[in-house]
Amino acid sequence: MSWFQKLLPPKIKRRELGDEGKKNVPEGLWHKCPSCQTVLYHSDLEKNLSVCPKCNHHHRITARTRLDWLLDGEGRFEIGAEVQPLDTLKFKDSRKYGERLTAAQTDTGESDALVVMQGSVHTIPLVVAVFEFNFMGGSMGSVVGERFVRGVQLATEQKIPFVCFAASGGARMQEGLLSLMQMAKTCAALTQLSAERLPFISVLTDPTMGGVSASFAFMGDVVIAEPGALIGFAGARVIQQTVRETLPEGFQRAEFLLEHGALDMIVDRREMRKQLATLITLLTKQAAVAEIEAA
Amino acid sequence: MKTTFLDFEQPVAELENKIEQLRFVQDGSALDISEEISQLQKKSQSLTKDIYAKLTPWQISQVSRHPQRPYTLDYILSLFTDFEELHGDRAYADDAAIVGGLARFNGQSVMVIGQQKGRDTRERQYRNFGMPRPEGYRKAMRLMRLAEKFGIPILTFIDTPGAYPGVGAEERGQSEAIGKNLYVMAELRVPIVCTVIGEGGSGGALAIAVGDVLLMLQYATYSVISPEGCASILWKSASKAADAAETLGITANRLKTLGLIDKIIAEPPGGAHRDYQAMMQNLKKAMQDALKQVQSQPLDQLLQARFNRLMGYGKFKETEL
Numbered sequence: 337m338s339w340f341q342k343l344l345p346p347k348i349k350r351r352e353l354g355d356e357g358k359k360n361v362p363e364g365l366w367h368k369c370p371s372c373q374t375v376l377y378h379s380d381l382e383k384n385l386s387v388c389p390k391c392n393h394h395h396r397i398t399a400r401t402r403l404d405w406l407l408d409g410e411g412r413f414e415i416g417a418e419v420q421p422l423d424t425l426k427f428k429d430s431r432k433y434g435e436r437l438t439a440a441q442t443d444t445g446e447s448d449a450l451v452v453m454q455g456s457v458h459t460i461p462l463v464v465a466v467f468e469f470n471f472m473g474g475s476m477g478s479v480v481g482e483r484f485v486r487g488v489q490l491a492t493e494q495k496i497p498f499v500c501f502a503a504s505g506g507a508r509m510q511e512g513l514l515s516l517m518q519m520a521k522t523c524a525a526l527t528q529l530s531a532e533r534l535p536f537i538s539v540l541t542d543p544t545m546g547g548v549s550a551s552f553a554f555m556g557d558v559v560i561a562e563p564g565a566l567i568g569f570a571g572a573r574v575i576q577q578t579v580r581e582t583l584p585e586g587f588q589r590a591e592f593l594l595e596h597g598a599l600d601m602i603v604d605r606r607e608m609r610k611q612l613a614t615l616i617t618l619l620t621k622q623a624a625v626a627e628i629e630a631a
Numbered sequence: 632m633k634t635t636f637l638d639f640e641q642p643v644a645e646l647e648n649k650i651e652q653l654r655f656v657q658d659g660s661a662l663d664i665s666e667e668i669s670q671l672q673k674k675s676q677s678l679t680k681d682i683y684a685k686l687t688p689w690q691i692s693q694v695s696r697h698p699q700r701p702y703t704l705d706y707i708l709s710l711f712t713d714f715e716e717l718h719g720d721r722a723y724a725d726d727a728a729i730v731g732g733l734a735r736f737n738g739q740s741v742m743v744i745g746q747q748k749g750r751d752t753r754e755r756q757y758r759n760f761g762m763p764r765p766e767g768y769r770k771a772m773r774l775m776r777l778a779e780k781f782g783i784p785i786l787t788f789i790d791t792p793g794a795y796p797g798v799g800a801e802e803r804g805q806s807e808a809i810g811k812n813l814y815v816m817a818e819l820r821v822p823i824v825c826t827v828i829g830e831g832g833s834g835g836a837l838a839i840a841v842g843d844v845l846l847m848l849q850y851a852t853y854s855v856i857s858p859e860g861c862a863s864i865l866w867k868s869a870s871k872a873a874d875a876a877e878t879l880g881i882t883a884n885r886l887k888t889l890g891l892i893d894k895i896i897a898e899p900p901g902g903a904h905r906d907y908q909a910m911m912q913n914l915k916k917a918m919q920d921a922l923k924q925v926q927s928q929p930l931d932q933l934l935q936a937r938f939n940r941l942m943g944y945g946k947f948k949e950t951e952l
Contacts, residue, residue, distance in 0.1 A: 479947050513891050516833060520944065552810065569796070569809070570794075570805070574796045596802050
């Protein structure tokens, strides 16, 4: 602190601090939509499944929040939680992989970046896998691959559909080639589900990139995206460095992919339960959702 | 062809220069210095062996990208007969970064597919530096389906920095094209033998590398991300590429220890580019053995083994909850 600042009365000092001053507002009460800048009540936003009521921006949500909103209240159980990460390569960059894992576990309360559950949607039984983007960018390593496969295997055995909500930056570098192989592993598992004529519905949420995008994500019998989700193989920065031109408007957004024929549909999060249930009943030649629920 | 020497080969380069000069002197003089020349040659060879005996992963990565390294078409034209190149994905274009076609290997019909890099500036551009676009992967898929229809085994050669990161590639579904190949190769009803001959660059490499046997040349690399890419993300500096190469575990030796590849194919001293003939012979032998092994199994058994192997990828622990 300079001699001048020491002389200033405390009130002026606080004003000088600028950024830090903002943090004094109680956290969690208000939320500013990053898309339209509208200030929203946090509880209002949550009631709206974290979709901005003004501009429809779909905020990123945690895996468990999504499962909670998606699945019926009864009869849920988790699959593959016993599968836990290992630092096989003893990987170390500026930080050790082991330390990154521990930090991510503390931050998110999850043991790795995928949560898989069996449950039902509008009483229709299914297995749902959801990526936790806050866990090391939802990156896919050995645990994510194995949990995904166990989910697919259970769906295959139980003869129920499999649904995956992707949110990932891609393969997990800290597991080297082991993580690349998860791309092949997850795809291979889906061939078994397919052989039993069971639906795989792939939902791409913000963001779905790299090794996750380029493996099972587009292998869905139906491929859905949430509005505005960033979806692609290579990151915008890498592409810009390669082609040295400005990227087109809306590049790699869900709407752009739909226009280019990469997706079946874009579904609003608030309609997701109904849409999934309807698609599954149609694919598996079951009665309409309303009739099933009435029965 | 004059050998291009890499940074860490400079002592060899100097020796070779000296030998060259002596040869020049020899040509114009009555004095016999052939004895001296041959001694220097021996020294150069043993020096090369010494250097190559302790290459770091980063140095190996440079050898795997050596501009004189044999590429897919070099192997195809040398190890196969009746090569009939087949073009195009039947939907959009023919991608020159992936070549493929029917051929004979020891007289037997096979389908060969591989990424292809270019030798000079023009060809490099034409081959897009061996970086395939979606149509390349879709061409590969079309050829694999064709092979399946006629019960012809597939041999693939992997050598790419990665799938092309471009606007058009994204628009035409790079992700879907790669994912589809992984999916289909898992259940394709013909034997598949894959060989990493140079750079195994991430998903763009894997998209033609799912099969029954995975071979890898001694100084080839196979990685989830390039050492430079990894360094710039995790260290925020591409200059840490050597550290990234070390920790990523990209070399044949390391991957063999991890159980991710089946066999390492020895390269001649100083790398494949120093002796094409020797390299061809080593690879031919390895592919012959691999093909014999996969073809001796009943198809259903082979597919089950392929599936089990894919399911076995990954290292994790299981805890009681």
